[in-house]
Amino acid sequence: MDCAFMLWLFAVSVVASAFGGMHGMASGIFIVPILTMFGHIEIHTAIGASIVSVIACSCGGAAPFLENGMTNVRLAIVLETATTMGALTGVLLVGIVPSSYLYSLFTVILFLSARQMLARRRDPAFAYVPAVTNNWLDSSYPDQELGRDVSYRVHRVPLGMMLMYGAGLISALLGIGSGVLKIPAMDAAMRLPIKVSSATSNFMIGVTAAASAGAYFMRGNITTAVAGPVALGSVLGAIVGARMLLIVSNDRLRLLFVIVLLALGLQMLLTVFGVQPL
């Protein structure tokens, strides 16, 4: 593996992570298709590299949300029992699922993510509750725009946990953050405010990914020469993406994002049928 290839890995990871970060997505959804189709890296090695970058972005980005009181750490640890259980199932399946199935599943996730990106996220009609509640998972967060604490109630935890199990499973199989399942779980099922949902989801992604990263590492799928540049590039890209989010118009980017997701989905689909587009 030469120096030029590692620099290429670093560069594409910076771009993928900055681009994904502008839409609150981890870079994994772009990294695996790019590494397999353009870098011609074996899919399990690509997933291994991606899962490390997912952890790096989650851990690297968590501190500001925690310090601002956006992350519901108690809800996170309860939901993580479901995501890690899903990841454990994924770890057991990954050795027996053929690569073509992984490409097919990735295609479905790319198309679903494109569809989800077209539908704007709105704050769900979450119930404002008094500051003191009896529910052990309810909490509050400081809303800078309103200038006060907003209390919220956590709804339908069992349904949320079922979706989180699926998110953990997909994360372990494909090496992604599984935003495509976490967003409906947090917004639609549990009706969390978007700021809490984004912060808590980002916080959880690292632990979910760690549950499968250990297994990928033990299997020898995490090679430093690939995972190192990808992780470092993703962390840098996430910082750049967060900055760019403040200065770039979101609507045109959203459309570009959908087009890229569809193009990658199409290429993955062609790979399933043995057509090597590039």
Add this chain to the structure above:
Amino acid sequence: MNRTSPLEQSLAALLRYGSWLASAAIGLGFALALIDSRVGTRNLAILPSMRIASMGIVLFILLPSLRVLLMLLVFIREGDFRFAAAAGLVLVIISLSVIFVL
């Protein structure tokens, strides 16, 4: 406005400094490998300095488990046993995923 608890402050510190340390190790490992490669091999993957980068990757993989461990200890100290049990269960599941592939 609500002030974050010591738990959230400690978690933020652990994740922030842990990520910096892991990223620095990966960056340093690659920088040394690049310098080494100018005098010898073109294959960076086999250079000894890549071990430093590997340690950075291992730290990233362990960091989420360390933060669950920190949560477990804080919940036990606060007598919040429901959440301590959840944190303990998460650690067991993560350990099982590694044990199953051995």
